[in-house]
Amino acid sequence: MSSTLPLFMLAALLLMALGFLGLVVRRTLVGMLIAVELLLNGAGLSVVAAAQLTPFPPAAGQLAAVFIMGLAAAEAALVLAMMVVVHRRFGSVETSALTAIKDAAL
Amino acid sequence: MTGLSSSISSLYDLVERFWKPLAELSLPGPAQEMMAYAAFAFYVLLIAGGGLAAVLSRQLVRALVGLVLTFLGVAGLYLLLAAPFMAFMQLLIYVGAICVLVFFAIMLVKNTQTGEEAASPGLGQAFGAILAALAPLALFAPLIAARAGELGDGLAPRETPLAELGQGLLSYYLLPFELISVILLVAMAGGVLLAWDRRFRN
Numbered sequence: 491m492s493s494t495l496p497l498f499m500l501a502a503l504l505l506m507a508l509g510f511l512g513l514v515v516r517r518t519l520v521g522m523l524i525a526v527e528l529l530l531n532g533a534g535l536s537v538v539a540a541a542q543l544t545p546f547p548p549a550a551g552q553l554a555a556v557f558i559m560g561l562a563a564a565e566a567a568l569v570l571a572m573m574v575v576v577h578r579r580f581g582s583v584e585t586s587a588l589t590a591i592k593d594a595a596l
Numbered sequence: 597m598t599g600l601s602s603s604i605s606s607l608y609d610l611v612e613r614f615w616k617p618l619a620e621l622s623l624p625g626p627a628q629e630m631m632a633y634a635a636f637a638f639y640v641l642l643i644a645g646g647g648l649a650a651v652l653s654r655q656l657v658r659a660l661v662g663l664v665l666t667f668l669g670v671a672g673l674y675l676l677l678a679a680p681f682m683a684f685m686q687l688l689i690y691v692g693a694i695c696v697l698v699f700f701a702i703m704l705v706k707n708t709q710t711g712e713e714a715a716s717p718g719l720g721q722a723f724g725a726i727l728a729a730l731a732p733l734a735l736f737a738p739l740i741a742a743r744a745g746e747l748g749d750g751l752a753p754r755e756t757p758l759a760e761l762g763q764g765l766l767s768y769y770l771l772p773f774e775l776i777s778v779i780l781l782v783a784m785a786g787g788v789l790l791a792w793d794r795r796f797r798n
Contacts, residue, residue, distance in 0.1 A: 513728065524663050535673060566693075
C-alpha cells in the first residue's frame with residue numbers, strides 16, 4: 491500500500507511555483523502580496539500533509555499550520571498599512587516607482 | 597490510497613448525520629478510492645486554475661477571485677487529509693480575513709487598470725518569472741518522485757479531536773501560542789501607526 495504523501499507534496503510544490511512566478515511577474519505591491527499568500531498556503535499544506543500521513547503527531551502539524559495562518563494574517567495587515575504609506579508618498583504602488591535613491595524626485 | 601478512501605468514508609459519516617438518503621447509497625471500496633482520486637484531481641485543478649488566474653490576470657480583482665479559488669482548493673485538500681478543522685480555519689482566515697484585506701489593498705491604492713499591471717511583462721521579466729517558477733519544480737519534483745516509495749507510512753490519516761489540538765496549544769506549543777498573540781498585537785499597532793494620517797494628530 492503506497493502512501494499518498496507525494497501527491498500532496500507535489501500539490502504544495504505547485505503552489506510554491508505559482509507563488510514564485512507571481513512574485514517575479516507582478517509589478518505592483520498588491521500583486522506581490524497575492525503571490526506571497528500563495529507561497530504561505532503551500533507551506534501550510536505541506537506541513538499538514540506531512541503530519542497527517544506520517545507517524546508524527548498530527549495535532550502538532552495542524553497547530554504549526556495554524557501558526558502559519560496567523561503569521562500570514564499579521565503579514566497581510568502590516569503590508570496593507572505599508573502600502574497605504576507608500577501610496578501616500580510615491581502616489582503609486584508600482585515597484586518601478588519606488589526609487590527614493592536612484593534619480594529621486596524628492 | 598487507503599488514506600484518502602478512509603477520509604472519504606469519514607465524509608460519508610458526516611453526510612449520514614445530516615442527509616440520510618444520500619448515505620444509503622453506499623459504494624464499495626474501489627469506487628470510494630476512485631472518488632477520492634477524482635476529488636483530489638478536482639481540488640488540484642482548482643488550485644492550478646485559480647493560482648494561474650491569481651498570478652497572471654491583468655486585473656487585480658480577477659486575481660483576487662483566482663486567489664479565493666485556490667484557497668478553496670487547498671481547503672478541499674485539507675478535508676481529504678482528514679483535517680476538517682484546518683479546512684474550516686482555511687476558509688475562516690484566508691477566504692474570510694486575508695482576502696478582505698487584499699481587497700482593501702486593491703481599493704485603497706490607485707486604480708491599476710490603466711497602470712503598469714495592465715501592461716504585458718517584458719521579455720526579460722517573463723523569462724525570469726518562468727525561471728523562478730521552474731526552479732523549485734526542477735529542484736524538488738525529482739526528489740519527491742524518486743523517494744515516493746519511502747514518503748509516508750501508507751496509513752490512513754486520522755481525524756484529530758479538537759481537545760487534542762487545544763491541549764497541544766497549552767502544552768508543547770505554549771510559547772509559540774503566546775508569541776503569536778504578541779506578533780498580532782505588534783502588527784496591529786504597527787499598522788495603525790504606519791497608516792496614521794498626520795492631519796488627525798492635532
